[in-house]
Amino acid sequence: MSDYGKIWMDNIKINGIKVYAYHGALEAERVLGQFFIIDVTMYLDLRTASEDDNLNGTVHYGEAYELIEQIVKSEPVNLIEHLAGKVSMALFDRYDKILEMDVTVTKPSPPIDGHYEDVSITINRKREF
Template identity: 40%
Template sequence: MDKIFVEGMRFYGYHGAYRAENELGQRFNADVVLEMDTRNAASTDELEDTVNYALVYSLAQEIIEGDAVQLVETLANRLADRLLEVFPPVQGVTVKVTKPDPPIHGHYNAVAVEVSRERRRNEH
């Protein structure tokens, strides 16, 4: 299966299990991999036959900058489900949501959740 990557999207949201996260907010990054057969898009050279990258960004922004949730897992799952809903040609999606500055002690680069979802056979 072919893959389309939308990487390094950056957002600011108010998600987290702690009050300070909900009040002050923090940075979130998102990476998306969409699996689909791109041959039709390549042959027609038409945007409507593939994934619109700007719309992928807008959907990620809507979810990550939207209503506050406690868990990064919730954000990743919501985005994966929404991408499959909006783009019928996509057969599978991997979403990684990274929280670069979580309120935990220690030395680390970031924490992240990555989810992969496939379209069910009877979905289209």
């Protein structure tokens, strides 16, 4: 059986990107800031890279990390949902090899009274053809 035309769904994960930034709907969050933790899973076909050992067949995860960090450090937004959307759009714009991705943004210390570990959201986006 031929592999011609088959799309492989491999993935690259960048986990635990920890960035201090000033996002949030509350004024105190924008003044004091806090850490945000970003996890990204990029789904793509890594068959060429796995066979040819060539960076052109994959996503340079060092560059992707720098792009994610730059976005999180940029202009504050109210919602971590919006921040995750900005990350996904930028990665899709930069890397046409990415077919789908999951972006999780975690606030380890949101301003909520109570006992909990953290608050996070995850978005899943697919490239539209």
